[in-house]
Amino acid sequence: MSEEIFVAAPAGTAVGDNAIRDIRITPVAFADPPLLNTVGVHEPFALRAIVQMRTGGGAVGLGETYGDAAHLARLALAAEAVLGGDVFAANDMRTRVARALAQRSVTGGHGMSGMVTGTSTADRVLSPFDVAALDIRGKILGVPVSELLGGRVRGRVPFSGYLFYKWEGHPSAGADRWGPALNPEGIVEQARSFINGYGFGALKLKGGVFAPDEEAAAMLALREAFPEVPLRIDPNGAWSVDTSVRIADRLKDVLEYLEDPTVGLEAMAEVRRRTSLPLATNMWVVAFEHIAEAVRLGSIDIVLSDHHFWGGLERSKLLAGISEAMGWGLSMHSNSHLGISLAAMTHLAAATPVLDYACDTHWPWKREDEDVVAPGTFAFDGGALAVPNDPGLGVELDTEGLERLHRQYIDCGIRERDDTGYMKRFDPSFENTAPRW
Amino acid sequence: MSEEIFVAAPAGTAVGDNAIRDIRITPVAFADPPLLNTVGVHEPFALRAIVQMRTGGGAVGLGETYGDAAHLARLALAAEAVLGGDVFAANDMRTRVARALAQRSVTGGHGMSGMVTGTSTADRVLSPFDVAALDIRGKILGVPVSELLGGRVRGRVPFSGYLFYKWEGHPSAGADRWGPALNPEGIVEQARSFINGYGFGALKLKGGVFAPDEEAAAMLALREAFPEVPLRIDPNGAWSVDTSVRIADRLKDVLEYLEDPTVGLEAMAEVRRRTSLPLATNMWVVAFEHIAEAVRLGSIDIVLSDHHFWGGLERSKLLAGISEAMGWGLSMHSNSHLGISLAAMTHLAAATPVLDYACDTHWPWKREDEDVVAPGTFAFDGGALAVPNDPGLGVELDTEGLERLHRQYIDCGIRERDDTGYMKRFDPSFENTAPRW
Numbered sequence: 060m061s062e063e064i065f066v067a068a069p070a071g072t073a074v075g076d077n078a079i080r081d082i083r084i085t086p087v088a089f090a091d092p093p094l095l096n097t098v099g100v101h102e103p104f105a106l107r108a109i110v111q112m113r114t115g116g117g118a119v120g121l122g123e124t125y126g127d128a129a130h131l132a133r134l135a136l137a138a139e140a141v142l143g144g145d146v147f148a149a150n151d152m153r154t155r156v157a158r159a160l161a162q163r164s165v166t167g168g169h170g171m172s173g174m175v176t177g178t179s180t181a182d183r184v185l186s187p188f189d190v191a192a193l194d195i196r197g198k199i200l201g202v203p204v205s206e207l208l209g210g211r212v213r214g215r216v217p218f219s220g221y222l223f224y225k226w227e228g229h230p231s232a233g234a235d236r237w238g239p240a241l242n243p244e245g246i247v248e249q250a251r252s253f254i255n256g257y258g259f260g261a262l263k264l265k266g267g268v269f270a271p272d273e274e275a276a277a278m279l280a281l282r283e284a285f286p287e288v289p290l291r292i293d294p295n296g297a298w299s300v301d302t303s304v305r306i307a308d309r310l311k312d313v314l315e316y317l318e319d320p321t322v323g324l325e326a327m328a329e330v331r332r333r334t335s336l337p338l339a340t341n342m343w344v345v346a347f348e349h350i351a352e353a354v355r356l357g358s359i360d361i362v363l364s365d366h367h368f369w370g371g372l373e374r375s376k377l378l379a380g381i382s383e384a385m386g387w388g389l390s391m392h393s394n395s396h397l398g399i400s401l402a403a404m405t406h407l408a409a410a411t412p413v414l415d416y417a418c419d420t421h422w423p424w425k426r427e428d429e430d431v432v433a434p435g436t437f438a439f440d441g442g443a444l445a446v447p448n449d450p451g452l453g454v455e456l457d458t459e460g461l462e463r464l465h466r467q468y469i470d471c472g473i474r475e476r477d478d479t480g481y482m483k484r485f486d487p488s489f490e491n492t493a494p495r496w
Numbered sequence: 497m498s499e500e501i502f503v504a505a506p507a508g509t510a511v512g513d514n515a516i517r518d519i520r521i522t523p524v525a526f527a528d529p530p531l532l533n534t535v536g537v538h539e540p541f542a543l544r545a546i547v548q549m550r551t552g553g554g555a556v557g558l559g560e561t562y563g564d565a566a567h568l569a570r571l572a573l574a575a576e577a578v579l580g581g582d583v584f585a586a587n588d589m590r591t592r593v594a595r596a597l598a599q600r601s602v603t604g605g606h607g608m609s610g611m612v613t614g615t616s617t618a619d620r621v622l623s624p625f626d627v628a629a630l631d632i633r634g635k636i637l638g639v640p641v642s643e644l645l646g647g648r649v650r651g652r653v654p655f656s657g658y659l660f661y662k663w664e665g666h667p668s669a670g671a672d673r674w675g676p677a678l679n680p681e682g683i684v685e686q687a688r689s690f691i692n693g694y695g696f697g698a699l700k701l702k703g704g705v706f707a708p709d710e711e712a713a714a715m716l717a718l719r720e721a722f723p724e725v726p727l728r729i730d731p732n733g734a735w736s737v738d739t740s741v742r743i744a745d746r747l748k749d750v751l752e753y754l755e756d757p758t759v760g761l762e763a764m765a766e767v768r769r770r771t772s773l774p775l776a777t778n779m780w781v782v783a784f785e786h787i788a789e790a791v792r793l794g795s796i797d798i799v800l801s802d803h804h805f806w807g808g809l810e811r812s813k814l815l816a817g818i819s820e821a822m823g824w825g826l827s828m829h830s831n832s833h834l835g836i837s838l839a840a841m842t843h844l845a846a847a848t849p850v851l852d853y854a855c856d857t858h859w860p861w862k863r864e865d866e867d868v869v870a871p872g873t874f875a876f877d878g879g880a881l882a883v884p885n886d887p888g889l890g891v892e893l894d895t896e897g898l899e900r901l902h903r904q905y906i907d908c909g910i911r912e913r914d915d916t917g918y919m920k921r922f923d924p925s926f927e928n929t930a931p932r933w
Contacts, residue, residue: 147639148647150849200637202584209810210585347821354791373646377817384784384818412587 076116087464094223097267099478105395112191120194122187123399146192179346182370189371197451208410215443216408219417220259243280259442261417267297293318307334327358361388391418398432409446511552519575524901531660534704536915542832549628557631559624560836583629616783619807626808634888645847652880653845656854657696680717696879698854704734730755744771764795798825828855835869846883
């Protein structure tokens with residue numbers, strides 16, 4: 060049994076060497092710990108979709124994206140539409156995807172559980188095909204993807220240690236290997252284990268879970284425990300303007316930036332006027348059409364890129380150019396992801412001249428034995444990854460791992476990320492409201 | 497005798513196949529008619545610089561840029577700096593050029609005679625090297641430059657007929673083949689000859705020369721003579737805000753856009769608030785750092801790209817992406833140019849998905865027997881050019897033409913474009929002031 064999507068040019072059709080002959084989209088699920096955020100808590104499994112694109116010449120490229128059911132339905136439409144297109148023709152691919160989605164409407168499935176909902180559907184769907192096409196181009200030309208994005212400007216990409224409040228384990232399963240982190244001491248302990256394991260030189264806390272002053276206390280505890288490490292907190296819009304200003308003032312000598320303290324570009328602009336702390340966003344500037352309003356209002360200092368919803372690697376490069384032109388700083392966002400995405404993020408970061416901060420990644424929260432790329436592909440050193448040197452993305456599909464995670468997808472029954480619904484099972488009074496404080 | 501600049505990797509240095517081994521920069525001059533604008537009149541010769549870039553593997557790429565003395569001095573610094581760099585490494589080339597220019601300061605030489613002075617020096621100098629590197633990349637990979645820019649979205653690029661008020665000829669030389677155009681009838685006649693010769697489907701008048709109502713009368717005469725042809729006028733900031741609003745109202749049913757009626761982003765924003773006519777600029781948004789202010793003020797509807805000062809073709813693609821994100825329209829600006837630039841403009845336009853208007857070009861004002869590319873390379877059909885299909889830019893250097901135009905450069909004695917100084921020779925009372933009316 061399989062729930063894969065497979066589309067192919069009709070048998071007997073002439074398909075050029077660089078044209079797309081077939082595409083396989085495999086939904087997968089991998090174990091995820093009960094990480095807390097302001098909309099709820101991560102379910103036992105995170106979903107992704109793995110794209111395998113094959114040309115007439117036999118080259119295969121890989122992409123990775125969200126695995127929610129509605130997103131899969133849109134991926135299927137887009138896959139049909141890009142068949143026969145040239146993997147070098149980025150403009151054409153974007154047009155085909157946009158046209159396919161304009162013809163059929165599918166709602167839901169943004170893969171981010173209510174935290175980020177304004178992303179561009181067309182860019183979100185385009186992304187894995189863009190990445191797979193770049194993987195193929197690199198393989199055909201014999202160069203890494205970073206060289207196709209203007210060339211690497213750094214050989215190693217620094218990532219941040221992404222800390223979460225968490226339960227000791229999923230209620231059905233008992234304590235997991237990380238144990239609980241529900242107060243400043245737990246967060247400091249988690250940070251210590253992340254730094255020991257990966258060497259991270261920057262730390263980010265997912266906030267919006269406990270009262271703002273408790274989370275500020277966690278940041279102050281991190282500062283005391285790690286005096287030299289840049290710190291950030293992201294409460295995902297859980298705070299009012301006044302609360303944001305008060306906490307920003309409390310943390311103004313502690314944070315490198317404050318991410319999405321409050322709701323919407325206007326409120327962000329008011330917070331920004333009232334504090335000296337740089338403000339970042341990954342919630343209110345998440346599509347190209349949001350940029351002008353953010354500039355007009357003066358809402359932010361830093362934008363977080365994420366190739367999964369900014370339309371792939373080439374359009375993320377466009378975002379980086381825009382960010383540089385606007386005088387913004389640039390950082391990088393992450394959702395729960397597997398190795399194909401990590402490779403893509405690393406190539407993109409390597410080829411982005413102005414990238415001011417260590418990139419976010421959920422990587423440490425993933426089991427080492429669950430992935431769709433060969434084990435041992437990535438080795439963090441000093442919190443950074445070396446940019447792969449092999450052609451394309453430089454990662455190889457682990458077909459056995461893919462099969463296992465696809466089986467897990469079928470068995471786990473989750474078809475849509477729902478942090479809020481999962482939280483409500485344990486706390487029926489929980490509501491997804493913002494700002495919460 | 498030669499005034500060429502030639503830089504090369506030291507003899508005996510190992511230079512990789514795709515690395516830049518040497519660069520030759522040849523200043524050239526070509527005959528130019530006495531075209532009038534608000535800062536003066538075109539001199540008898542226009543200057544350009546031709547860049548020939550050669551790799552260790554022997555591939556040669558072409559670029560074309562301004563020929564002013566100070567610009568040449570900066571090109572020489574940049575050429576030294578990019579030697580040894582990889583033609584595929586765009587980020588690296590940009591860094592090398594910026595660094596070289598930061599170390600030595602050369603003033604003047606922007607090549608646009610006081611009309612556009614705020615362009616980025618680094619992007620202006622980078623441009624011909626970016627174009628030459630793309631030409632080489634295309635030749636190595638066997639694809640046209642447009643394919644390296646995301647792939648063509650149109651096979652033919654429409655240009656506009658660029659009308660100028662002009663004297664009957666240069667005072668020292670008598671009437672030229674176009675004759676005078678000093679009133680509405682002369683402009684209509686010029687338009688007719690341009691449309692007959694090239695098939696242009698859009699017309700632009702360089703204004704700012706005569707009283708605004710006389711120029712408005714010329715536009716109304718064009719509308720009457722050519723009821724279906726989109727029209728634009730560009731007075732280069734010669735009008736006050738009140739004059740701009742008054743003329744805009746007079747022409748609001750006649751123009752597709754009004755380009756740079758007045759001086760500066762704030763005054764443009766005021767005009768825009770007071771008229772329904774779309775406003776375009778090629779004077780106040782001419783570098784990436786101008787974009788945010790234009791967005792904040794709401795100064796424009798349309799930005800004109802020009803790869804000669806926006807940093808080459810890849811950064812012009814960035815501008816196009818920004819323009820699309822801001823909801824602006826996009827058009828393309830031109831200075832007096834030769835065939836390498838025309839090829840580059842055509843490839844860029846072909847690969848720009850959202851390009852709303854016919855591109856400007858000075859091409860018809862150039863003698864057909866003066867160029868640095870082979871005669872007959874370009875044939876306008878219905879006002880449009882077919883995108884070259886040969887690898888790279890798809891144009892071949894005419895070494896004899898280059899030699900002749902270089903000799904003309906040496907002989908003509910012009911080393912800096914100076915429309916105002918040339919005008920003052922005939923009208924000593926002339927002053928370059930803006931707004932003039």
